[in-house]
Amino acid sequence: MSDEQYAAIRARRSAYLTSHSHMNGFACCPAHASADDVPALLAEVDRLRAERDQARAELDAARSCDCFAATFHANTCQYAVITWNGTTYNTGHWLIDCEGVPWMPHSLANGMTGELLLLCNGDYSNDPSLISEVLGEWGPLTAGDPVDHSKILNTARES
Incomplete structure (x- = not known):
């Protein structure tokens, strides 16, 4: 899921909540069941994205080698x-x-x-x-x- 798609889902959810406020707490349409699950799904997406970003950062740090060939480390490389x-x-x-x-x-x-x-x-x-x-x-x-x-x-x- 791209950042744009994710932002659009969050925006649609926010717009839905704004247009469907229920004072009495009862659902007025069948969309509420799925709408009520969205916060948990978005929280899971947030968690997974944070985990992905951390893994990418760790991988980038591990790849911080400026070597020019697979068999040699450049003289400035921390692994040399x-x-x-x-x-x-x-x-x-x-x-x-x-x-x-x-x-x-x-x-x-x-x-x-x-x-x-x-x-x-x-x-x-x-x-x-x-x-x-x-x-x-x-x-x-x-x-x-x-x-x-x-x-x-x-x-x-x-x-």
Whole structure:
């Protein structure tokens, strides 16, 4: 039911009540039975509309992601994070090793360690590396620029 239809029903109900006031309290025509049910129906419609509006607002809040692809979150997205060992990593920002090579936080390992996994150059053609391996082989990581997922290199790092 559109807002216009709903408003028209309410207006017709109001006009009906204005034109059919009964001082004695007795119904004068068969329309009263259905007219008497209208307030309960309108109250139910009001309740359902409020519930719908709340659900829409919650859905809009959940969709407040400004991501450009289903597989990636944009670097400003609230969902573009992985928390590991009490540290939150933004999956939309590069981590740069000592050689200047960018690593992208990818996920957590499914194994026993549940360790943070990183993709070298954001290259999905290679397996992600454990952060401990990256730190051990290429030294500490520093925060880098936002990841431009549309321009991620598809080249493997030469070891």
